Amino acid sequence: xxxxxxxxxxxxxxxxxxxxxxxxxPTTDSARLALYQRLRAWRKGITFKPYAxxxxxxxxxxxxxxxxxxxxxxxxxxxxxxxxANTRRFEITADMAFDKNKWFIVADGGYSSVSRxxxxxxxxxxxxxxxxxxxxxxxxxxxxLHKIFTDRQQALLIGVRYGRASFEHQxxxxxxxxxxxxxGTSTAPLFSETILxxxxxxxLELVTGLRVAxxxxxxxxxxxxxxxxxxxxxxQQIFPNQIPGFGTASENVxxxxxxxxYYRLMLTSKR
Amino acid sequence: xxxxAFGAFLTTIAIVVSCCEDCVFSSRYSSEPVVRFYRKGSxxxxxxxxxxxxxxxxxxxxxxxxxxxxxITSENPLPNSLALPLDPSRDTSAFIFHxxxxxxxxxxxxxxxxxxxxxxxxxxxxxxxCGYEQRIENLHVVKNPYDSVQILAKPFVxxxxxxxxxxxx
Numbered sequence: 001x002x003x004x005x006x007x008x009x010x011x012x013x014x015x016x017x018x019x020x021x022x023x024x025x026p027t028t029d030s031a032r033l034a035l036y037q038r039l040r041a042w043r044k045g046i047t048f049k050p051y052a053x054x055x056x057x058x059x060x061x062x063x064x065x066x067x068x069x070x071x072x073x074x075x076x077x078x079x080x081x082x083x084x085a086n087t088r089r090f091e092i093t094a095d096m097a098f099d100k101n102k103w104f105i106v107a108d109g110g111y112s113s114v115s116r117x118x119x120x121x122x123x124x125x126x127x128x129x130x131x132x133x134x135x136x137x138x139x140x141x142x143x144x145l146h147k148i149f150t151d152r153q154q155a156l157l158i159g160v161r162y163g164r165a166s167f168e169h170q171x172x173x174x175x176x177x178x179x180x181x182x183x184g185t186s187t188a189p190l191f192s193e194t195i196l197x198x199x200x201x202x203x204l205e206l207v208t209g210l211r212v213a214x215x216x217x218x219x220x221x222x223x224x225x226x227x228x229x230x231x232x233x234x235x236q237q238i239f240p241n242q243i244p245g246f247g248t249a250s251e252n253v254x255x256x257x258x259x260x261x262y263y264r265l266m267l268t269s270k271r
Numbered sequence: 272x273x274x275x276a277f278g279a280f281l282t283t284i285a286i287v288v289s290c291c292e293d294c295v296f297s298s299r300y301s302s303e304p305v306v307r308f309y310r311k312g313s314x315x316x317x318x319x320x321x322x323x324x325x326x327x328x329x330x331x332x333x334x335x336x337x338x339x340x341x342x343i344t345s346e347n348p349l350p351n352s353l354a355l356p357l358d359p360s361r362d363t364s365a366f367i368f369h370x371x372x373x374x375x376x377x378x379x380x381x382x383x384x385x386x387x388x389x390x391x392x393x394x395x396x397x398x399x400x401c402g403y404e405q406r407i408e409n410l411h412v413v414k415n416p417y418d419s420v421q422i423l424a425k426p427f428v429x430x431x432x433x434x435x436x437x438x439x440x
Contacts, residue, residue, distance in 0.1 A: 118400045125402025127394075171394055173403050179332045179340050179356040180364075191359050195394065239406075241396040248398040 049268070051097040051152075054211075054219065056262030058091035058110070063259055088113040091245075093260055095141065096267075101152040104141040106159065110134065112167075112244035123184050126174045133167025135245030137205070153213040161205035161225070165244040170196045201243045203230030211262070219262035227254040298397075298404040301428050303344040303354040304388070304435035308373035311418060311439050316351040322370030322381065324353065332356065332366075349433055355388070357407060363389045365414070372417075372440060386438075387414035390428075410435065 065083040069076050091110030097103070112135065117128040141159035149155060175191040176184050182191035209223035229252045232240055243249050247256060307316045324333040331339055333353065338345045344354040358364040368384045371377075391408040407428040412420045417440040424435035 116396065116398075116400050118402050125397075125404075127396060127403045129396045171396065171403070173394060175359040175405075177356065177359050179326050179328075179330055180358045180360065181328050181330060182359065193360065237391075237393055239393060239395040241398060250398050 048098055051100055051268055052264050052266050053094070053096050054262045054264040055092070055094045056219070056221070056260045058089075058093060058108075059259040059261055060257060061087070061089040061091075086115040091258075093258075093262075100146065101149065101155055102143050102146040104143070104155075104157065104159070106137070106139045106141055106161070108135075108137040108161075108245075110136075110245055112242070114242040116242065123174065123176045123190060128172045129169065129241060130171075131167055131169040131240070131242040131244070133165055133169075133199075133244040135163060135165035135243075137161040137163040137245065139205070139207070141207070141209075151213075153219075155211040157207070157209045157211065157223075159207045159209075161207055163203045163205060163227075163230075163245050165201045165246060166198075167200070167240070167244050168196070168198050169238055169240065169242075170194065171238050195237045197236045197238045199236075199238075199240050200233030201230055201240055201246060201249070202233065203246055204228045209258075211260075213264075217264045219260075219264055221260040221262060223258045223260070225254075225256045225258065227256060229253070299430050300395075300404050300406045301344060301430040301435075302359070302392075302405050302407050303342060303356045304407070304410060304424055304428050305344065305349055305352050305354050305433065306386075306436045306438060307352045307434050308417075309437060309439045310374050317373035318351050319353050319368075319373050320371065321368050321373075324355075325367045325369070326356075326358070327365035327367070327385075328358075343430070352434065355386075357388065357390065359392070359405065362391060363387060363413065368416075382416075384416035385414060386412065386416060388436075389413045412436070 065080060065087070068083060069079040073079075074082070089110065089112045091108055093106070093108045095104040095106040098105070111133075113130075113132045115128070115130045118126050119128075120126060139159050139161035141155075141157040143149070143155040143157055145154075145156040146152075172192065172194040175182055177191055180191070181188050184190045205228065206226045207223050209221055211219055211221040214220050227246055229249065230246075240249050247254060306319075308319055309315065309317060318336075319333075320336060321333065322335065323331050325331050332355075333339060338348065340356065342354070342356060345356075348354065355364070355366055365385055365387045368382070368386065370381050371379050372382060372384070388410060389412075390410045393406040393408055395404050395406060396402075397404060407424075408426055410422055410424050410428055412422070415438070417438045419439045421437040421439070422435070423437065424432060428435055
């Protein structure tokens with residue numbers, strides 16, 4: 001039953017391979033023919049049989065707060081309190097290994113709530129920003145050391161992800177603008193406005209990571225992500241700042257680390 | 272092999288150090304479009320010798336060529352131009368120019384010309400907690416007392432652009 005449902009998951013991948021094969025067939029070019037034959041041999045070598053299922057959670061929310069605290073502007077305790085009071089994240093991640101421990105289909109889903117503010121005495125550009133939303137990622141990993149890790153437990157992975165987030169964000173900002181009567185005094189207070197927008201974001205990730213067996217079915221892992229800035233959906237008056245699952249949207253390529261704790265369930269009795 | 276994998280895992284974690292983000296921030300966007308005045312058929316900028324310029328709230332921002340408010344733009348004025356600070360609370364701003372038009376003969380009558388600009392305000396938060404920048408998008412003139420207008424600020428009003436609006440009469 002498990003095998004049947006998992007096989008149906010790979011129909012998409014098979015369709016890509018078949019269409020690739022079809023496009024390669026009409027040509028008589030020898031290089032293309034050789035490529036086609038190699039591709040066919042490679043495809044025959046893959047066993048689309050689920051091997052193991054792994055379910056885990058991302059620990060980076062907890063670790064990042066601790067690692068960033070010594071570098072903050074205030075005391076260690078204050079920095080820790082500030083981070084965990086203003087940032088909340090939770091992520092569940094799952095992968096299914098097939099073709100022994102060689103290929104993995106990966107799915108992540110999570111929730112993020114982030115608050116940021118600037119509240120300085122200079123009254124210039126003070127704001128309060130809040131972003132709340134959910135996200136998911138879907139992708140494929142390849143274990144580049146599947147021949148070396150013969151115990152079929154560890155994995156050094158490279159892969160890709162497609163991510164999508166939907167969120168609600170709100171900003172309250174203050175402006176000192178004397179030409180329009182906003183002088184920051186009791187009679188002429190600062191200009192203040194609150195804007196609430198819904199938004200969405202989609203992006204691509206190139207990932208690499210390691211998975212190691214800790215004890216029995218428990219696994220530890222990390223994923224280094226190169227997040228390629230994507231496209232905002234429904235951006236209105238506020239540009240997205242903290243995007244669930246993506247992070248700060250200020251760079252074209254954003255690097256980030258995720259640390260995972262997994263439990264692996266074998267789907268076959270054969271090692 | 273398991274020990275190698277576990278060692279590689281711990282080593283990688285150890286070398287990952289969080290970075291501090293500093294608040295060095297200078298926005299390339301401006302909310303003060305710079306205006307220059309021309310006679311029709313000429314591209315020689317004329318000195319804006321108005322008696323005064325007021326916002327529609329009645330606050331004077333220029334008097335006899337002297338700037339009466341502080342901002343990055345007003346502190347670095349371009350010759351023969353006026354920076355017009357936009358109203359942060361709405362998507363239109365009106366400015367009243369009192370006095371002779373630029374380039375008008377000295378015996379020309381004094382005028383009260385009202386220029387109304389419309390635009391879209393967008394807010395961008397600067398990470399991590401540096402503040403925000405206001406981006407002015409789709410600037411256009413909805414009431415023009417002069418003969419014609421040329422908007423150079425498209426799609427945003429950028430600080431790096433020298434002139435954003437040309438007014439001809």
